[in-house]
Amino acid sequence: MIKINSNYRKLQSSYLFVEIAKRVAAFQEANPATDIIKLGIGDVTRALPPSIVSAFEAGVQEMGQDESFRGYGPEQGYAFLREAIAENDYQSRSAQISADEIFVSDGAKCDTGNILEIFDHDIRIAVPDPVYPVYVDTSVMSGRTGTMQDGRYQGLTYLEGSPENGYVPMPTPDLRADIIFLCFPNNPTGAVATREQLAAWVDHAHKTGAIILFDAAYEAFIRNPDIPHSIYEIPGARDVAIEFRSFSKTAGFTGTRCAFTVVPSSLQGVDAEGNTVPLWELWNRRQSTKFNGVSYPVQKAAAAVYTEAGQREVRAQIDYYLENAAIIRSTLQDAGYSVTGGTDSPYIWTTVAGDSWDFFDRLLNEAGVVCTPGTGFGKAGSGCVRISAFNHREKVEEAMRRIRPVLG
Amino acid sequence: MIKINSNYRKLQSSYLFVEIAKRVAAFQEANPATDIIKLGIGDVTRALPPSIVSAFEAGVQEMGQDESFRGYGPEQGYAFLREAIAENDYQSRSAQISADEIFVSDGAKCDTGNILEIFDHDIRIAVPDPVYPVYVDTSVMSGRTGTMQDGRYQGLTYLEGSPENGYVPMPTPDLRADIIFLCFPNNPTGAVATREQLAAWVDHAHKTGAIILFDAAYEAFIRNPDIPHSIYEIPGARDVAIEFRSFSKTAGFTGTRCAFTVVPSSLQGVDAEGNTVPLWELWNRRQSTKFNGVSYPVQKAAAAVYTEAGQREVRAQIDYYLENAAIIRSTLQDAGYSVTGGTDSPYIWTTVAGDSWDFFDRLLNEAGVVCTPGTGFGKAGSGCVRISAFNHREKVEEAMRRIRPVLG
Incomplete structure (x- = not known):
């Protein structure tokens, strides 16, 4: 039998976003009526601009x-x-x-x-x-x-x-x-x-x-x-x-x-x-x-x-996501969380109480909101989560309404 | 200074098609009036079909x-x-x-x-x-x-x-x-x-x-x-x-x-x-x-x-290239060359007299036609060339007219 690249066997778990997708799919199956809001994987949500x-x-x-x-x-x-x-x-x-x-x-x-x-x-x-x-x-x-x-x-x-x-x-x-x-x-x-x-x-x-x-x-x-x-x-x-x-x-x-x-x-x-x-x-x-x-x-x-048109259009899109980021950032800050990012970046990073997969599960189960557990980004990320500003405004606002009680 | 992957240094020359492109560009610069016909790299020439x-x-x-x-x-x-x-x-x-x-x-x-x-x-x-x-x-x-x-x-x-x-x-x-x-x-x-x-x-x-x-x-x-x-x-x-x-x-x-x-x-x-x-x-x-x-x-x-439409359209395109292949194949056979391919394939492979880069240069210089020297495909390809059927019919026919005298 052919020998494989055994370095692959050192990988500890499946790729982070694959694991998130799995948990989200399981939750959705158990809760088909919930409109899950994804602020997890950093994926854009707005259409390509007209000139593009x-x-x-x-x-x-x-x-x-x-x-x-x-x-x-x-x-x-x-x-x-x-x-x-x-x-x-x-x-x-x-x-x-x-x-x-x-x-x-x-x-x-x-x-x-x-x-x-x-x-x-x-x-x-x-x-x-x-x-x-x-x-x-x-x-x-x-x-x-x-x-x-x-x-x-x-x-x-x-x-x-x-x-x-x-x-x-x-x-x-x-x-x-x-x-x-x-x-x-x-x-x-x-x-x-x-x-x-x-x-x-x-x-x-x-x-x-x-x-x-x-x-x-x-x-x-x-x-x-x-x-x-x-x-x-x-x-x-x-x-x-x-x-x-x-x-x-x-x-x-x-x-x-x-x-x-x-x-x-x-x-x-x-x-x-x-x-x-x-x-x-x-x-x-x-x-x-x-x-x-x-x-x-x-x-x-x-x-x-x-x-010229392209530059204007993509700048408007990024401004839109940056406004989302500002909303997320202030929601977390108002709840007493300390925050990095969210001003020159679409990502908001914050320290949470306890394990970051636990926080991920709570946000998913109690608010139907997906974030990314910081521990998936390494040891220094444990106890943190990443929230992404890539979504539609009304989804971001709805997500913030839903997570406020969970933030405590 | 960082150590590189020294395996790259074992590569003998630039990638075959890069070398061909270089020689063709040099010929075109020296002969700006010549309409070079490319039967070299296996690249399609016909537009994407309508349903695609x-x-x-x-x-x-x-x-x-x-x-x-x-x-x-x-x-x-x-x-x-x-x-x-x-x-x-x-x-x-x-x-x-x-x-x-x-x-x-x-x-x-x-x-x-x-x-x-x-x-x-x-x-x-x-x-x-x-x-x-x-x-x-x-x-x-x-x-x-x-x-x-x-x-x-x-x-x-x-x-x-x-x-x-x-x-x-x-x-x-x-x-x-x-x-x-x-x-x-x-x-x-x-x-x-x-x-x-x-x-x-x-x-x-x-x-x-x-x-x-x-x-x-x-x-x-x-x-x-x-x-x-x-x-x-x-x-x-x-x-x-x-x-x-x-x-x-x-x-x-x-x-x-x-x-x-x-x-x-x-x-x-x-x-x-x-x-x-x-x-x-x-x-x-x-x-x-x-x-x-x-x-x-x-x-x-x-x-x-x-x-259904897509299947019909792509089949028609391939038929077109296969008809080109048949024209090339018979031109070579008529000139006494022994030929492989060209029936269930867009490529025609033939043995030529002498070195295959020499034949490539003769076809380029005397007929303005680009083929691919067989030696670029390995030792067993020396003394052979590959001719591709990917081109427009009139180009293929013109190329065959031009190369007949070179074939001898």
Whole structure:
């Protein structure tokens, strides 16, 4: 019988959101009349805006005519999209990123997992805690960790977030990691990092030779003008950081699927013989060999995000979710809970009394509201829950009415 | 500096089609007036058929309304598509495959590369030669081979195709491999395997404990009623084979992106402690953690392939390409070349005098026609070229007029 990748056996339980879906389904079956309100998984709920739908449709129409039909596109994405990204997301913010450093993909989740393929098996990985589970699980699956002991994987370094550091862990001089996952605005805590905090990380990476994998999937929620949207706004970051972005949360693309990864040409690694190798070359080779690009009409839709109308429409959508976030945030604060996030982020993170799965079950059973137990995001998340602002206003208001008694 | 995955350094040259694109671009720049006809990369050229465009558009429209908007879909694909596939592609051919054994993805190229992740690092891999380069390159990149020597990677087993075996290599009793890649109708040779030939492979896998990775991306081109479309038409295949399919070539989806992989629930592997583990569980975990499903409108478009109108339309498209194939095939045969493929396949494979890159350059320089040098598909392909039937009729006819003098 064929030998499997035994690293998969180290995974402790099913993927967090799969477990939540299971409990919700069981509750719904037992309570068919309850209108469950989901503030759990961070999934957008509002329709694609009109100018994005129009561009999407026009792309489909082109595919229906021989003259404008497109077969295989560039694995890296079409130039029209890569150029729009470089100009609008980077150059306009004085971040020196060019179109050919951008790799369009079907999801930041895929990219944050797949990127590990281009590095040596024995790299040391550091992750935040609380953490987006994909960073951890893909590290485990690719054999970069030992087994789990006391709620943490051996061989992984956990960068601990806490109410004290505002869930923005800082580098310590003794930290030794080859890969450092950072995520701001943070999923799950909603925390954002200041320019000074990011600069400290970039400085640490320069000093230790680490590569920062910077997940900026939620950057569009930043409204505070002093908070950087991209790590490349920090001088020197081009030499130490890869950045992941997505249209999922910024433009409602969770079901449409488009994202991108930035690999600056200046990033380098070293092979077993000691030769330096641009990481760009490796990722380009990985994507050319194992990926076939994103659906053309989807790329047309994504490019429409950068038109004047598109920018206005997606900003209005994000404002809407941010207003939801403000409602959730004040409900929790009024009930005496201390809260992170919810201002430059769609997530509200709060400490609850007791175990976070217990709180999850209470909210589900007593209020028919779904949140995400913090313990699913790591040891530092136990005793916390994440509440998401992705829903319709009336649902959010109804959910707040229902949970107030449960909050005590 | 961070250590890279040094296996990438074993790769001998850039991915085949990237190299072709480079030479074509150089020729076009030097000869701006020449209308180059591409019969190289296997890329469809005809528009998406009307009923598929309609379904695609309807899917986009749904995304534009709050009431019908869809966010994250199931990582494994929507039930409506998985059920249509199970019923039409399998159950209708007496292959016992159920909807939940089907994993919808954005490309067979991605899946054939990614599937290796669920197996142990030290598995022995067998590939056909000539071979679709992705099987080899992803084996190399994932560390399952040594370095290249004399045109072949150490540690890989090559299943040699030749004019003598009709490019259908058969298992020998001494073959020891944990993974066996097979592809029928074959890319690049156009060869198809009979029921008896596939049964011999299934029997071999049963006896040796190997897993067959069966690439059936071109099954829709089969017109001979005796040739199986799926390996699951062979009794016992459910216990030894994973199958890859794609809408790329069957329905013109190379730029639209949809494919699927079948992992039967009966397939098993063994972990380091000797426990048996269903491969389905591992692939489901891999996809749930590192993939976020296919764009909803794209899945709607794919499902339309299985409607009555869709079936009629895609069959007409494939008939069109098969008529192109017949024209190419007879042109080569009339000039005295011996030919494989071109009847149940869009590819025509032929032996040429001398080196296959030389023939490629002659066809490009003297006729402005692009083919694919056989040597790009492995050692057994040297002295051969692949010509693709994917183009418009008038282009194919013009290409044949131009190449006749070059054929000699």
